[in-house]
Structure formats: C-alpha cells, structure tokens
Amino acid sequence: MNSGSYVGLLTVLTVVVALSFLASLMVGTSGIGWPDVQGVLRSEADTTAALILWELRLPRALLGAVVGASLALSGACLQGFLRNPLAEPGIIGISSASALGAVVAIYTGLALLVPVALPLLAIGCSLLAVLALQSLARSGGALTLILAGVAISSLCAALTSLALSISPNPFASLEIVFWLLGSITDRSMAHFWLIAPFIATGWLLLALTARPLDALTLGTETAISLGVNLPRLRMLVTVGAACCVGAATAVSGVIGFVGLVVPHLLRPLVGYQPSRLLPASALGGAALLLIADVVVRLLTTESEIRLGVVTALVGVPFFFYLVIRSRSVFAQ
C-alpha cells in the first residue's frame, strides 16, 4: 500500500477515536448531553455538570483511550517480535501479572502511602512475567510460547485471588471480578496522571521497535545482517510492553483480546507492514475500548457489565476464527 492510503487510514482512525471520545463524554447515568458539554466548555453551565464532565467523564474517556491504545500497541509489537499471531498481553500472561502486582500494592495499603507504588509494582510483576516467559519458551516454537503464557497467566490469576481472599478487608474477595474482567468506572484524573508517565515511556519504547520489526519479517539472521540489534530490540519490546500494560492494568484491571483483535483486523489494511501497524493499532485500540465503554454504559443492567466481558464477547469469536484458520496452516 502506498503512503497516501496509509495516511488516509490513519486519518479515518483518528476521526473514529475523536468521535468515540466525544461519545464517551456524553454517555452516563445522569443524562448530561451535548448541550451541557458545550455549556461547560463555555464556562456557563452550573458546577454539577462541570464536575461530572471534568471529574468523572473526562478521566473515564482518557483512560479508555490510553488503555485501549496501550493494549493494542503492545499486542502489535509482541506479534511482530515473536512472529506469533496469538501473542497478546492477555494470552501471554503480562496482564495477569500486572494485576497481581497492582493487587499487592493496593490491598497491603502500600499504594495509599506511596501512590506511585501502584504502577511500579504492576510494571515490576509484568517484567518478571515476560522474563519468565522468555526463559520458559527460549528455543521452543510458537506453541511453547503460548503454553508458557497460559501457565504464567493461570498462576498469576490464582495468586491474585489468593491475595484478595486473605485480605482482612471485607470487600476484597468480591473485587476479584474487577481485577479479572476490568472496568474504568469511577476512576479519577488522579489515576490518569499517576499512570501517564509510564504509559508515555512505554509508547516511546515501543515506537522505537517499529522499523526493526520490519526487518524481522525476513527472519532473525537477515535482520542481524541488516544491522538490527536483536538484544536491544528484545529489551525495547519487553520493557515497553511491561510499562504500557502494567500501568494500564493497574487502574483498569485485566482487559483481554484488545491486543489480539485490533492488530489482526488492521494488518491487511496497512499492507502487513509491522512498522505501519503500530500507530494504526494504537488508534484502533483506543477506538475499540472507548466504544466498548460506551456500550457498557448504554446497556443498563442491575450490576455493571464489565469491560472485559464486552471485549471477550467480541474477541473470543475472533479467536475461534483464528484457530480454525490456523488448522489449515498446521495441517500441511
């Protein structure tokens, strides 16, 4: 695909993200709509609408965009680097590990004393998971990698559940639902600012992998001969994904399938080129999560439908499709 249609794609995606962001600002239990948003922006509206907009809806929309972008971007990088179509933060265990770190930070009271402990512990656990993954799946193929990821993911989910069960706080064990299925309800701007530096760092590191991932298309030997520093690339992907996914999961819980679905859907549209897939995936992920969050609020039910449920309902059928399609590949 030529540069023209690629720029066109990015433009379309940006518009979709902007529209979903606006939609996210206008959906909520209180019926504040477009006229109210305009009023607030012109500083005419009363403080209640302004409070709802700035303190409730804005952080929610920002987090939706940033978490979605981070998950999709990490998925695209992991798929490009591991050359495995099933690689995504949820499946290979990074998300579950981040949740474990976050749970330890919050439920021991550490995050109350030192707020930055929350993203740091989440990222730390996430890094440990990636390192464990790499040593478990060192010379095995794609299948070994996925199996190792499943093992790590299960272990971390179990440890998270354990940590919540032994907390003296009576609400803790019920909150496993949040951590395993994700939500961005009732977050505040404080959450956003807390993770913003880590998300930005992660995005920067992952952006640097763009062109080396192109070179990896022809295998590691060709890439090395073209001047790609493979250990440095591994470090960029590892730390970048850990930062993004760790910080995002620390405030939103585990949200799966965004990192799987978005890169796959967009890859044909960017001509399969890994470097072009990165910005497109980030935009696509932001749009997907923002729209899912709007859906969550439009479907009013007794108790809140979790974001992870919506992304799973979209993602699992897609996963089935991938499995069926790969059968024909592996059958050869």
Next chain:
Amino acid sequence: MQLTAQDMTVRAPRRIILDRACLTVDAGELVGLIGPNGAGKSTLLRAIVGALPRHAGRVLLDGNPIDAYGARQRARALAYLPQDRHIEWPLPSRAVVMLGRYPHMRGFGPPSDACNKAVDRAMTAVDAADLADRNAAVLSGGERTRVLLARALAVEAPLLLADEPIAGLDPYHQLHVMEILRHAARTGTGVLAVLHDLTLAMRYMDRLVLLADGKVIANGAPADVLTEANLKRVYRVAAVHGSRDGADFVLPWSRLA
C-alpha cells in the same frame, strides 16, 4: 572492499563445526564456498555476518576488524542472503526488496528517492520488476529467490554473501541466478556463494574454497580445486570432466565406496 576471515572457529557441545577456517574475497570476485553436507559452510557465513554469538576468529574488511564497525556500517558493507527463505508477512514484493535499504534509512518517513532507485535497480537486475505488486508469500520458488536476492542486492553493499542461492530452483532459474551473481561481481561486488552444484560452481566461479569437516581443504581456481583426488576424498564421487565453448565443466557421475 576486501573481506578476510581468519581462523574462524565454532564449537558445538560434542564436535567442532569450524576449525580455523580462513578465506578471502576481493572486490569483483565471485567465490564459491563448496563442501559436503555438514562441512560448516552455512556456519561460516553466519559467523562472518555476525549471526552467531559465539565464535573465535577475526573478520577484516579492507584490513580493519569488523568489530570496529558500527552495526549500520557493517550492514552497509555486507549483504547477506540466508538459506531460510521464510517471509513472515504477506508483503508486496517491492516492500520486501525495500527492506534491503534498512541500513540506509533513518527515522520514520517514507523511502527516499535514492532508496526507490536502488530498489528499482535491484529488481531490474533480477528481472523481477513485474513482481513488484505481487504478494511475496505466495510466489513460486524461483520468483521468491529472485525477490530475496533483489533484497540483498538493494543493500548495494560492496560484499554479498549468499547461502545456497540456487537451492530448489529449476535449471532455468539456476542459470539465471548464477548470471545475476556473475554480473554483480563484474560490477565490483565481492560475492561469496555457498553451492552444492559442482557443475555450476566450476562454470561460473572465479575461485573455489573447499570446506570439509570445518577445515579449508583447498582454495584456488576451480580446475585446481575440483581435482579427481579432492572429489574422491571429500565428496566420495567420481566425475566426468568436459569442456564446451572454451569453458571447462565437471559432472559428478558415480559414487565411490
């Protein structure tokens, strides 16, 4: 640019793959690296390119150690076509060839005019201009090899290392690839190619390096290397020698005990 490999040694847990192998490739030379299966030919190429983490020995470019070169400089000096022809993503062929310009590109922008022209030249050289928009992953064996060879040529490096460039190709394409390599050498590139086909090796190569059990057994003109004695000792075959249009050729004929 001259490539010199000195005392290249690679060890595996239970055996020695390369044992102090040495060779030189000069600018404009077409050198063939031949030897039986398991002799260590691919390993030698990988070691020179830097794809093997643990090896002993020195690689010199125009007399300077290759370690003194940065990754980018090294990539611009040495182009490599590995044995593995796998293309991970179904990119259009032109995009695949453009990957060869990686050592010359900076930043995130679209390819420069110079890069586009280099890609055009490379694709013309391999006669693959009509494949530009086709999906590289579904090309036939001959087409894919030519596209990947164009990718290596697009680097426009003074040295080209090719590992079994004609493997799996039909006679037409085998001859075509050999002509492309010869043309590259004639225009100043130093080419080192691993070959199994002794007939083509004798016909096209300026010099042959014979590797067996990790050691260089012979290094010189094809007629001097592919002697009956060497063929018997190293390949365990008897060959028929012939000549046509002023060029000598050799044809492996029968196996020896």
Next chain:
Amino acid sequence: MACITISLQAYAAAPPQRIVSMNVCTDQLLLDLVPHHRIASLSYLAADRRTSGVAAQIAGLHLNRGGAEEILALNPDLVVTGEFGFRPTVTVLRRLGYAVLEIPMAETLDDIERNIATLGHAVAADERASALIEAFRQRLGKLSYAGAEDRPLFVNYDANGWTTGQTGLLADIAHRAGLSTPGDRLGFAQAGQLTLEALLLIRPALVDLGYPWDDPPALASELLRHPVVAAVMRQARAVDIPDSAWLCGTPHTLDALAQLRSARDALIRAGRALGT
C-alpha cells in the same frame, strides 16, 4: 413480617441465669436489661467498636463465635439470637432441647420498642423493659420532627456507593428527624447503590460518609476518596453517625436521631436546604 419464635420445651420457671447471646444486636439489648452475672456469653462482635455501641461495657464477659459446640459448652438456659442467625446452629440447639429466642431485626423505631418488650419478658425483666420503653418514647417524642416544612435530603454514602432506601431503620430515623432519603428521591425501597453522577445530581444537604475501610484498603474504599465525593462534601453539611447507632435497633439508636435532628435544625437555620 415479624415472626417471633419461642421454644417452650425447656423454659424454666425461674428467670434465666445463664443467658447466651449470639447476635450483636441482642448483645446490646441484653446488657440494658440484665446485670452481668446473668450473662454467660455475648457474641464476639460486641467488642467491635464499629458495630457495637457497648464495646466499652463488656469487660469480663465471655465472647462466643456462634458455634454450636461453643454454645453447648456454656450450658445456657436461654439462647438469644437475631432473625438471621446461622440456621444449622439454631436448629441443632433447638433439637437438643435448648430454649432459643430469635429477635427480629428492627426496621423501624417502633420495632425497637417491641423487641425490648419481647426480650425483657423472656429474661424476666419486664419492669426494667417497661422503664426503658417509657424513656425511649419520651425521648423519641422530643426528638421527632412533626412539622410539614421542607425535608432536606440526607445521604448516607457507604463503600461501593451503598445508600439508604425508603425503608429500613436508618430511613425511619431520617424521616423522624425531618429529612428525606435517596430512596424517597429516586424511588427505591431497600438499600441501593448511587453512582457518583447520581450523587452529584441529587445535591444532598446532609451527608454521612461511611466507614472508610482503609485499614487495609480495597477498591471499595477508593470510591469515598474520589474528588467528586470531596466536591459533594464541600457543598453539603457533614455529619458523622456511628454505624453502631443504626446497625442495631437499641435505645442508643435515638442518639443517631438526635444527631440528625440537630443537623436538620442547623441546616434550616442557615437557610441551606438544598435538594428539597
């Protein structure tokens, strides 16, 4: 609605001397009715300062966790528990011939009077019970607001956004104090959850933030620290009613009524009757 179950099988003619209470609400009623030497054991929650208003008065008393074996070992002549006591334990005790009295949860202030009377009769302290009820009625009469003026909105906001409906003890207390509840405003009967947006929009005049639950914390406690809640607290008058005053219906529940009533009066005087 209210079922009072008294097992008459082994009901002694003499007043019970070894009374065991398995429920924090009956603990508190019991302490008001009989002297310590007649109490064999109270529930372990009697010592919990959040739920029990009598934590300071239980020195020297045995505390039980409600297990059948533990109760049997105490050799009680009367066991009192709440309406939602652990069914298997209650069944076992009854089957073994023990007298078990279940006191229903107080949903209104009138229920408190009735419970005092029932328990007082069961422990043979009828005079004391009558005196308590008389004092209760008098105090209630003084504290109740009977006028027809504005009813400022009182919101009790607990972890996870739980708040008061139209019915329930705290709702009854609020109504008697001349206040309205979120359940009145939004139309839900039992306790319900308020989203932060809803909390902002109903603009409460009086807010009681629930127990922070931050030692150690959970996500539930984070909600109470949200900037929106802080904004609501800036615009409303704060009141801090201890949970022990309304989790159980006891004479001390009127302390909560007193707090709410005086807060309402202060609001009306200051002219800040928002949300009405």
